[in-house]
Amino acid sequence: MGDKEERIEEKWLDSISLDGKEYAYVSLELANQSFHGTIASLPFCIKILLESALRQYDGTYITDEHIGQLANWKQGQWQEKEVPFKPARIIFQDFTGIPALVDLAAMREAVDRRGGNAAEVNPQIPVDLVIDHSVIINHSGDKLAFEANLSREYEQNDERYRFVRWAQNSFENFRVVPPSNGIVHQVNLEYLASPVRIEESENRFLVYPDSLVGTDSHTPMINGLGIIGWGVGGIEAEAVMLGQPLYFVMPEVIGVNLKGALREGVSATDLALTITNILRTKGVVGKFIEFFGEGLDGVSLTDRATIANMAPEYGATMSYFPIDRIALDYFEETGRGDGIPLAKAYYQAQGLYRSDSTPVPGFTEVIEVDLAAVSPLLAGPKRPQDSILLPEMKSEFEKAFTAPVAERGYGLEKQKLDQRVPFDNMEQLQVGSVVLASITSCTNTSNPGVMIAAGLLAKKAVEKGLKKPSFVKASLTPGSRVVTKYLEAAGLLESLEELGFFVDGYGCATCCGNSGSLDPLVEQAIKEEDLIVSSVLSGNRNFEGRIHPLIKANYLGSPPLVxxxxxxxxxxxxxxxxxxxxxxxxxxxYLKDIWPSSSEIDALISAHIKKELYDEEYKNIFHNDTWSSIPVSEGLLYQWDDRSTYIKEAPYFQETKPNGHNAEGLKSMKTLLLLKDSITTDHISPAGHIPLKSPAGTYLAGQGVAVRDFNNYGARRGNHHVMIRGTFGNIRIRNKLAEGMEGGFTKHLPSGEIMNIFDAAEKYKRSKQSLLIIAGKEYGTGSSRDWAAKGTLLLGVKAVLAESFERIHRSNLVGMGVLPLQFLPGENAETWNLDGTETFTVTGLDAGISPKQQVGILVEKEGRKTRFSAITRLDSLVEVEYYWNGGILHTVLDNMLSEMAVE
Known part of the structure; x- marks a missing residue:
């Protein structure tokens, strides 16, 4: 391309005239002429990535080769190579966003210490932080709940929020949505997203699609609105904030052909859980999904968003619904109609607008889903992909009760199914009792169809005189204030309240483990009898130990089923x-007696959900008197407080740069953990409750923090001292080295002593012993939790050897300078008779590393040696560079200082 600016303007720039104003855009049709007509038949999502690359081409980060790879995606030979993506914006939630800001503040310190200009450490693209993960539902069941929980949230998180207020004033391109406004993905869907973006440059207006990445794995919810976006780790997001492109390997794009229509009584939640089961079974980890077909016109925008939200649960990077009439209508219905004429003209000109006559793109593979075959169901009790048809819930729970733990059961004797504990009012707690019922999570509270259905079911139940048992904790935490308004307007909130579903807060709540305490008598009975009880929630995650530490069986379902x-x-x-x-x-x-009909639901939606609701609730979204009253410190550099137990300067830049490629660190490694399949990021770095009798609890108590003020791991992510102690601290993790103990324990080698994982890691550090983790399939499933990688690094782990990795966690490990290694197909710890007591050396890296290079693994035990091969899961040259430099953060810092001409 040579002189990029001139040649792109000459060959690929076109314009749209609208209302007397001219808008320039990078034309895919003009670019198509250079690529022999291949672009027209690309999947919509690949076309949008190509537009971004063409528009931001610079010859260095985005090159001719990258553009050729995208333009010729259908030929397939590019799929092992990386392509760059520079999104229009970034979105954070507070559990992941605040640690990223801590890292950014620490990077300013590092630049300042080395003589650079700290003022240049700023987000280079717009960043929004939505504080939604910090409200804990300790108070529920009455009208005082919302204010009580919000007041407690501000009290507990004062140190964190003071830091965010400083960041809000100190960093450019950075906005904050204060607490109690909603859940990040629903706020993004209903307000932050735009039909198109317009940039004024060189006396012209340039129009292009909205796009983003987010530090939450459910960022793909926005794909339901026709916007490209997916979840990344906070580590990657920091690099993107600072101007680095996000690099990823060219994806396969699986087309999902939707046929038919949903039957009466079947919800969007049922459809999303069905698709989750189908695609997880198919195997779509790291792939893009794009929906098409005649059934698509019958899937509402919010139903699309519910399906797209679940992308991490079926393992896809993204689940894209192309822009069409339904998407643009939603922008109008939610108060963002001004940009629609330009958006429609733009997408039509680009061949990015889906209509009935749109040809089917050339996908890697096509999967058909018959909407008419979907039935009401739930998913659980331990994974979101394990769907259970509604009539089979009772029998499936009882099967799980006696099934082996290795088969996602509880391994208990059948006679224990009869366990019962007397409770108040002649009620009895028993095995399978629902002690928590929570309408929560952006997945479903963003969907008026299922929320109105829940309200109607509650209304009919109240009219019949039905009541819930007193041991059931009911919780309602909508993803935006709009939900409360339309439930009130439809006369349904009162009925929900009569059944205990009062608005307890606006936030992620139960779905991220902030379910709060249960009735003390319930907790006592569960503990004393070791009772297997249940929760039912309208969330997206039900991994072990996530929802509540005492509830072992957790089921996902639609709000009316909750x-x-x-x-x-x-x-x-x-x-x-x-x-x-x-x-x-x-x-x-019977349930059928009170189940609402589609016509009832549609009538209330039509009557009560108006554009004015969105206008009113979002007009002051960034302004809040309570938030604004928080004292804020001034200055370019943050004034770290040694007494703080929430915010500590990140350690990554305080010491000598870690040497990720150093072969010495990969010699004679001891195994810290030997793990099974489906280890989630919740297992690695829990977000919820901090037990008193844990390394993190001991640390906090030693700092003078009262147990009631421990808060949770998610809120403590700005303090590495807490987080390293909580790494692998999930109460349900099972490490084979721990000889049957459940929780964060391991065997120290060679002493053979069973101890906390943190204590063992500290003991290994004192002897300068490098560490390894061995795992099975789908290692790192779940949230895009950067602390799962940060904590792994800080424990002294140099490599993770697994059968397969979930996309985001593998990337995060690379970003922290930890080497992901993958067994060859068909091999695992068992095929090589590994019991974790061996020592391991990685061989073959002395001459350098190449993407997906095979290396040798030398295994030594009691004088015997075994060798096998593994694959380095550094999937691109960029990842090799990151690992070579000790991680993304150090790469970015070095580049920044180099540009400042600082030694």
């Missing part, structure tokens, strides 16, 4: 064939 199970009080009831309860007249009431 209300139904709250009324039933147990998952051991067939809600299709058994009565849900009994009316005032002692007549049996």
């Amino acid at each position: 209300v139904a199970y709250a009324l039933a009080g147990t998952v051991r009831k067939d809600l299709v064939n058994e009565p849900l309860g009994f009316s005032r007249d002692d007549e049996a009431v």
